[in-house]
Amino acid sequence: MSQSESQNPPSRPARVRRSVLSVPAINRRALDKLSSLDCDAVIFDLEDSVAPEKKAEARENLRAFFAVAPLPGKERIIRINALSSNFGADDLALVAELEPDAVLLPKVDEPQDVMMVGDWLAEADVPEELRIWAMIETPRGILNAAAIAEAGRTAGSRLDCFVVGLNDLRKETGVLPQPGRPYLVPWLMQVILAVSAYGLEAIDSVFNDFKDAEEFEAECGQGVAMGFTGKMLIHPSQIEAANRHFGPAEAAIAEAEAIISAFAEPGAEALNVVNIGGRMVERLHLVQAERLIHKARLIEQRSLGAAAAPRTGA
Numbered sequence: 001m002s003q004s005e006s007q008n009p010p011s012r013p014a015r016v017r018r019s020v021l022s023v024p025a026i027n028r029r030a031l032d033k034l035s036s037l038d039c040d041a042v043i044f045d046l047e048d049s050v051a052p053e054k055k056a057e058a059r060e061n062l063r064a065f066f067a068v069a070p071l072p073g074k075e076r077i078i079r080i081n082a083l084s085s086n087f088g089a090d091d092l093a094l095v096a097e098l099e100p101d102a103v104l105l106p107k108v109d110e111p112q113d114v115m116m117v118g119d120w121l122a123e124a125d126v127p128e129e130l131r132i133w134a135m136i137e138t139p140r141g142i143l144n145a146a147a148i149a150e151a152g153r154t155a156g157s158r159l160d161c162f163v164v165g166l167n168d169l170r171k172e173t174g175v176l177p178q179p180g181r182p183y184l185v186p187w188l189m190q191v192i193l194a195v196s197a198y199g200l201e202a203i204d205s206v207f208n209d210f211k212d213a214e215e216f217e218a219e220c221g222q223g224v225a226m227g228f229t230g231k232m233l234i235h236p237s238q239i240e241a242a243n244r245h246f247g248p249a250e251a252a253i254a255e256a257e258a259i260i261s262a263f264a265e266p267g268a269e270a271l272n273v274v275n276i277g278g279r280m281v282e283r284l285h286l287v288q289a290e291r292l293i294h295k296a297r298l299i300e301q302r303s304l305g306a307a308a309a310p311r312t313g314a
């Protein structure tokens, strides 16, 4: 498989996932705010942010919301409760009914957790466009990240994206929250390695202290450097920084354009390596440059679409 194929399986359209905002499905005021927010994706949470006695009401909120607020241009993901809980089956039935872009499975431990939901969706005749996202947030999930990602390559698999959950992982392991996440980095990189090997994407964990803008900026920068596609967010105030960090910077776009131009020069088709301003650039960098420009175009189209679309509330 070529590098570009491994990064972007041809059957799946490239998506922009810089800012992935979680909203508790029980919070109608927050749901009403979504159409005015500039996040790339929304996770409607039925799991940990909704109390057990409020799960049914939260499902009703989503039914009402999906009936009137399609959120054009934003990916819509519903996070369900574990299928082993009292709520998972009803949540999954709701997903089949509402057909969001994806269902997010919590606390995925092993490939079977993903395959089982894939089989259920197929049996329920849910269109294949509805993808599966997996929370990697347990010690077993980290240990099995590669096997879980590999399940995304099996025929009919809907697996598309991992989201790291460091609150649960810290709870299970006793690792303390610390700037720079020094003891978590090896596990985070294991997740990046797994998704890179099997053509998936990974979204970095939430940052809880939403008033601490400085540390949030630092963590976004670290997430980009590690290879995450975007960040899961808990508050609207985090969207701008996530979009800025995870979107291509002006300088990176200019550099990518220079690489594409250099390889488009007459005679360059026979070259695998060129000199751009005293730096060696290989054909593999051309693949990266084209990918970056494609992402920049998607972001531009998204902004143009958002500017043109009327902002309707739920």
Ligand SMILES: CC(C)(COP(=O)(O)OP(=O)(O)OC[C@H]1O[C@@H](n2cnc3c(N)ncnc32)[C@H](O)[C@@H]1OP(=O)(O)O)[C@@H](O)C(=O)NCCC(=O)NCCSC(=O)C[C@H](O)C(=O)O
Residues within 6 Å of the ligand: 021, 022, 023, 024, 029, 030, 031, 033, 034, 045, 048, 049, 135, 137, 164, 165, 166, 167, 168, 169, 205, 206, 233, 234, 235, 236
């Ligand atoms: C953290 C919060 C409880 C804070 O809420 P609040 O006190 O209401 O904050 P503000 O007063 O500053 O809010 C200002 C306005 O913004 C709206 N708002 C707040 N959060 C959201 C949101 N997530 N989406 C949309 N809109 C939002 C408020 O309604 C205010 O609106 P208005 O009054 O009209 O001006 C709250 O932010 C929150 O609940 N956040 C999300 C929590 C959540 O989704 N948790 C689950 C995901 S975390 C996770 O997955 C962890 C993972 O599993 C792991 O293990 O790590």
Ligand SMILES: [Mg+2]
Residues within 6 Å of the ligand: 048, 135, 137, 165, 167, 168
């Ligand atoms: Mg969690």
